[in-house]
Amino acid sequence: MKKSARIALHCLLAMVLTVPLAACGSDTKDTTPKKDMSTNTREQLAELSKSDERLTGELENKTIKWMSDWDINSDDTGKTTPIELAVFQERYGGQIEFHQTTYGARYDNLANAINSDEGIDFFYGGNWDAFPKGAVRGMFVPYDDYIDLDSDLWKDVKAANDAMVWNDKHYMAIVEVTGDQCAIIYNRKTMDENGLDDPAELFEKGKWDWDAFEDMLSEFVDTSDERYGIDSWYFESGLSASTGVPYIGLENGKLVNNLRNEAIEDYQNWMYGLWQSDYIALGVGDYGWTSRDYYIGEGKLLFYPCGLWALGTEKSQWSKTFGEDVFFVPVPKYDKADEYYIPTSVNAYCFVKGGHNPEGVGKFLDCFRFSKISDGAQEISDEQFVKDYEWTDEMIEMKNKMNEMALANPVFDYYNGISSDVTDILDSSVNGIRATSRGIPWNESVNAIYDQTQNFIDEVNEKNAAE
The missing domain is CATH 3.40.190.10 (Periplasmic binding protein-like II)
Structure with missing residues (x-):
């Protein structure tokens, strides 16, 4: 070795x-x-x-x-x-x-x-x-x-x-x-058979970014021919981490609300564009709302953003789902970020x-x-x-x-660590951070959730200050 x-x-x-x-x-x-x-x-x-x-x-x-x-x-x-x-x-x-x-x-x-x-x-x-x-x-x-x-x-x-x-x-x-926490899992055989660049090679060359990710989706996806783009539950926060900005940060011992941050807005608008192009498989056409990770192994799905725990089993298990030619890369880079951030x-x-x-x-x-x-x-x-x-x-x-x-370059996001109320607000596919991947424009969502989230943050910060 x-x-x-x-x-x-x-x-x-x-x-x-x-x-x-x-x-x-x-x-x-x-x-x-x-x-x-x-x-x-x-x-x-x-x-x-x-x-x-x-x-x-x-x-x-x-x-x-x-x-x-x-x-x-x-x-x-x-x-x-x-x-x-x-x-x-x-x-x-x-x-x-x-x-x-x-x-x-x-x-x-x-x-x-x-x-x-x-x-x-x-x-x-x-x-x-x-x-x-x-x-x-x-x-x-x-x-x-x-x-x-x-x-x-x-x-x-x-x-x-x-x-x-x-x-x-x-x-x-x-x-x-x-x-x-979140990698882009894919099958190299699928890439090769469709004339696509290997994401690992793009990563090695410093060319694995949002544009490259979207270009590959554009070339591959054809839902009428069972060729789908992105599948996985709760992947949105993983890709969002490429901005380097957590939804809820911790600065000087206090929680900070970053929902109106410019980089977050860029990411959410990009995600909305992917949804508009049918690149997000869940809910599209006959795909339904059941995650089909095994489509990676069958060559019907291009990307499966997921934690590497999905490959933390015996090979007989992970290869059955993702295929013998499975590989993974970090989430693609956000070009406006000062560093290459990943979850x-x-x-x-x-x-x-x-x-x-x-x-x-x-x-x-x-x-x-x-x-x-x-x-x-x-x-x-x-x-x-x-x-x-x-x-x-x-x-x-x-x-x-x-x-x-x-x-x-760690990105520590605390939105799951405040309360179940905050998690429910931000994880909602109706108006939360996942909503753009379900067809809801970000400006609508952030206007609906910002003040609610801030109120919960203020409550926790005030309690901490009082102790």
Whole structure:
């Protein structure tokens, strides 16, 4: 494997942890690995972690309770026990007790668990709906007493953590910043058969921008011949991130409303033009309102903007949907932007109010950071990822490049992290940020939602100032 691909792989293992898995109930517990690593690999990790001075101390309480709709332990996607978990197990004798919930019921179930003193210790923050909402509502507590951001383990992500401070305290423990939140997934065979340039080659040449994206749609789309342009749910905010302007930003500890920003207006008007040209498949003609990602593999769909979790399964699964020739590139560049911006993901965790073992969570997250910066652990992680998911070196290198882009020019958008009311307003296909892709001009939408959104922002900012 190429050295650059090997280095890149350490960012990929955490990506599959964000895959939303179907949950069949709530508050079930599971610590049994479904697919464990080899004994030899465990022995290597044990030696690495126990001999490294960056992992300090011991744990009296070795179990930490995790509530989510997906399991950190190995699962049915083909994921082996993650390296960071194995390090936690070998160095501290730790284990993660999984309390299963559903995606939609996560916060309700967490609130019930807090009220009944179940001792849930940590919760995922990388979906962008935990912060600052969880801090404002008192569901999460600061982690400053349990993580040292100035330590060798954390210094690489200190800036990202410091960017998400609420009331002078840290609530989102960010273990890494990645660029996998939204990529443009496509099939190279489809491009070749239709005489289109490979987007990856355009990207390499610095020519992958909004114009190139639209030109390819213009050449390919013919809905009367089952040749469709863009399909995917909730892709609009991903493409919008290319402006470098979040819909709701955070500046000097206060939320900021950017809905009337000029770059946002440019993007929304562009999206409206794509809709007018029938380039957005959902709702067009006989396509209906069901997403058909498998059309990528069948050569009927040009672009599928989606998080790379869609490729975070065994190859037999992702190739069945997208085809053997699937590839991906970052979202296209907005030429007026001062940099090349792409959607930014964070792999982050929140400490839950009333957790019984915050020290254990701190040690687990130290192990997570160790797995990212230890060369020996990285090599093991690299080999494991390739074995599990069979990505090519080229896929890994592209993912690595996207991670570099996101870390260099992060775009943190907080519109999902204020309240469900704000999310509902902005995610609405009637008058929200998705409405132009459904045929509603942006000037109508922004006039309908700006003041509502500002009122919610003011309420949260005022509460923060009063504390």
